[in-house]
Amino acid sequence: MNTIEKQYQLEPNRKLSQIATLLILAILFVWSMSTVQFEAFTANGFTIAKNILLGLIQPDLNLLFNFSSNGILYLLVETMAIAFLGTIVGAILAVPLAFLSASNIVPKPVSFIVRLLLIFIRTIPAIVYGLMFVRVTGLGAFAGVLTMSLTSIGMLSKLYVDVIEDLDTSILESMESIGCTVFEKIRFGILPQLSALFLSIVIYRFDMNLRDAAVLGLVGAGGIGAPLIFAMNSYRWSEVGSILIGLILLILIVEYVSNKIRAKLVRG
Known part of the structure; x- marks a missing residue:
């Protein structure tokens, strides 16, 4: 005591x-x-808040189960496609940038410059990128895909780097001792160890992009956001309720499936 x-x-x-x-x-x-x-x-x-709640309770079922290009299901699929394609493109482009910004892979001056570039990319909000790309490509899903790709690069590269720098450097040292180039060290010594972790990070980013893709529709970058804001501006609360119900269900389903996949990747 x-x-x-x-x-x-x-x-x-x-x-x-x-x-x-x-x-x-x-x-x-x-x-x-x-x-x-x-x-x-x-x-x-x-x-207005009361009317939105009433719209959730009494949604427009005809719109909710409409299978045409103007229906909720089509718009949800388009939103998910924008998020998925943007995530895949961003994930692929983020890999070389992540290795170039990892101080245990490349010289520190190169790492510092690439990190500054990634910080600049992450600084600009997705909605600003959306407005820029809408001006360049016009209204539609293509602007949304470009926005999702660019915003994904910044975050994915940062998470990739955290994983890369936590690697056991003894493997890299042994490969360097036998004369392997930087590319060979990445291809044969690092990527096989990181593939599961990278995939888990990409799935996590897809969850985020799905929500962002819905918001990007507000600026005309495709997806379900534009019909949502139009319905709210027109005080069509039953349509607002239908859109919100569809969006909530989509996010819940995707999050459930992605969590299951990520759990298996971590265990496996």
Whole structure:
């Protein structure tokens, strides 16, 4: 018991730092709340919120089960296709960039420059990329695919690098000792170890891209976002309810399947 008491007394007193941290957080919370204008909430806003909830309860079933190109099912498939294709393109392009930014693979100056490029790519929000590509390619799914590809590159490269730099470097050193080039080290010494982890990361990014693809439709980059905003602007709440129900079900199904696949990859 004496040993425990002595150990407890030797512990540094962190009460002052904890109180200071709580005080700083409280000040930041109060300061952040000062930017929220509660008077902006009007009776009309509450009415719209009520109508959206009613739309979820009483959706337009004809639209929900419409199999034409204007139906919810077609738009959901288009949204999923945009997210999937954008993820695949981004995942492929991210692989060389990740290896070029890994300090244990390439010289540090090269790694530093590529990392700066990836930081710049990640800095710009997806909605901004969407607006840019809509101007370049016009309205439609192609702009959405390009946006998803570019936004995926930034995040996937960063996650790839974290995995690459955690590798056992003894394998690379042994390959270097027998005269292997950088490409050979990547192809035969690294990729076989990383394929499962990379695939798990790609599936995780696909989950995110599916949500982003729905939002990109708001700026005309294809998918279900555009019909959603049009229905809301026209106060067609039953259509809004149908679109939201379809979107929620799609995301739940994809997330369930992707979690199962990722769990198997991690175990296997």
